[in-house]
Amino acid sequence: MIEMNSHILPGRGAGPTSIHESMQMAKDATKHGIRTIVATPRHLDGNNDNPKLDILKDIVHFRNELEQANIALTILAGQEIRLSWDLLERLEKNELLPINEQSKYLLIEFPSNHIPKFSEQILFDLQMKGYIPVIAHPERNNEFLKRPQFLYNLVKKGMLVQLTAGSVTGRFGKKVAKFAHEMIEANLVHFISSEANHTRRYPFELKEAYKKIEKSFGKPMHYYFL
Numbered sequence: 001m002i003e004m005n006s007h008i009l010p011g012r013g014a015g016p017t018s019i020h021e022s023m024q025m026a027k028d029a030t031k032h033g034i035r036t037i038v039a040t041p042r043h044l045d046g047n048n049d050n051p052k053l054d055i056l057k058d059i060v061h062f063r064n065e066l067e068q069a070n071i072a073l074t075i076l077a078g079q080e081i082r083l084s085w086d087l088l089e090r091l092e093k094n095e096l097l098p099i100n101e102q103s104k105y106l107l108i109e110f111p112s113n114h115i116p117k118f119s120e121q122i123l124f125d126l127q128m129k130g131y132i133p134v135i136a137h138p139e140r141n142n143e144f145l146k147r148p149q150f151l152y153n154l155v156k157k158g159m160l161v162q163l164t165a166g167s168v169t170g171r172f173g174k175k176v177a178k179f180a181h182e183m184i185e186a187n188l189v190h191f192i193s194s195e196a197n198h199t200r201r202y203p204f205e206l207k208e209a210y211k212k213i214e215k216s217f218g219k220p221m222h223y224y225f226l
Helices: 018-032 051-069 087-092 121-126 142-146 148-156 163-168 174-185 205-216 217-226
Strands: 002-006 038-041 074-077 080-082 105-109 132-136 162-165 191-193
Touching: 002 148, 002 191, 018 051, 018 174, 038 051, 051 074, 074 205, 105 205, 121 132, 142 174, 148 162, 148 174, 162 163, 163 174, 163 191, 163 205, 174 205, 191 205
Parallel strands: 002 038, 038 074, 080 105, 105 132, 132 162, 162 191
Antiparallel strands: none
């Protein structure tokens, strides 16, 4: 299995504070059948500023630690980038980190309580530059909950969507779980990730989410997300 949104790097905001905790998360991931993780520290969300070069340096160090500990886990680089009006400018300055560094997929996080008025224009501009925006956990955004048609329109225009595993399992409550299942049923979801940042408080939940999906939608939908 692949985790494409995980806060596993130490000292990068939401997530472990030490390399020891990161290693514990890595061991836990392999026990859950996860073989590849995209490390995506939050960036530009008002609380976290994790520049591209700093993340790449941490990735190299973490890979070395995993190799020395003989942990069979592949770590790729990324950022969970808060949507802002100056993303194109930051791209031109080489500040933003696509998933796996060289791809054209940018993991974009909306604010939790609203959809900025400039959202569609910025996302369209990113597409015009050849990038593919991947919208992170829209089911946990209050305005997407009220305006699911807006999310549908974004997907129709070529955006991709990443759903949080905990939203499927009920970690964030019944309202979010209901919306998550409705999104899956409407074919508005392309990826599912745990967004894990701790072995106990916010663990890897892909297996649990996939079980829920199989129970609700059958094996074909389960295998679609694998």
